[in-house]
Amino acid sequence: MGKEFQYDVLIIGSGAAGLGLALQLPGEQRIAVLSKANLTSGSTYQAQGGIAAVLDNTDTPQAHIDDTITAGVNLSRPEAVSFTVEQGKNSIDWLIDQGVPFTQHDGEYHLTKEGGHSHRRIIHSADATGQAIQQTLIQRAQESNNIDLFEDCIAVDLITRRKLNLANNACIGAYVLNNKTEKVDVFKARAVVLATGGASKAYLYTSNSDGASGDGIAIAWRAGCRVSNLEFNQFHPTCLYHPQAKSFLITEAVRGEGGKLLLPDGKRFMDKFDPAVNLPPGYRRQSHRP
């Protein structure tokens, strides 16, 4: 057995979600943030095009909500869409306060356009937005007195009171494999947050990082949590493919700025998602309990 740690909050994941939360919790909370590889190994560092938010006077939250519902072919949960859109500007302001160097033009933040958006609303840092965000948040976390960052630490399972045969089930920590010492450490915490990113690495061809293997979803499921919408995965239609090298994304901004996907004979494809053709008859969103 490895070491034992005690924190107020254990955050599993060091991407925008994990570090964003760590930096917004009260400074008196002792916080541990884990990354299964190095701190930049998640999807956040790879994001390119930018972040959508209503930042221009000619744009409105309702237009952003409508675009999102349309792009989600009416399958999105409306209250989740509204909440996300309405928090957009505040979240961008917070990132600016942290020091993220978003690209400016004539003294204003430059907004670009991406597929599905009726307005220019993508704030970006050149074409490496995620890298700029990840590096800034890591720097802020390293400067803080209450956040400890752990690399090469893979959460394996949550520790629950039920697993220890105790009454009043609750999550009280996690078992964590330290890849350097090859020992399993115990992280105890009053609150545990799963911010482990996506599961797209379940597919052979993906623009996601190798670490996007859905660990948090599996960990949550094993602890008895309900999981939902697992059938939704984003696939970028513009990747540079090479049979011997790892594929990588060609930015979505290419299509937002007017680029079209053409077959060798010049015929356009993937210009429209048609629910009647692309979804099984009677399709509804689902969630599952273990």
Ligand SMILES: Cc1cc2nc3c(=O)[nH]c(=O)nc-3n(C[C@H](O)[C@H](O)[C@H](O)COP(=O)(O)OP(=O)(O)OC[C@H]3O[C@@H](n4cnc5c(N)ncnc54)[C@H](O)[C@@H]3O)c2cc1C
């Ligand atoms: C190529 C690419 C381009 C993208 N471009 C854009 C874009 O332009 N605009 C946009 O809005 N979005 C974009 N996205 C999506 C966006 O990057 C993600 O939605 C977002 O970064 C997810 O952040 P996150 O913190 O949830 O996850 P991640 O950044 O993936 O972080 C997950 C963290 O969890 C850790 N972790 C995972 N499992 C474990 C475990 N078992 N134990 C310990 N730690 C674990 C990882 O080490 C990592 O630190 C893009 C994604 C990709 C892959």
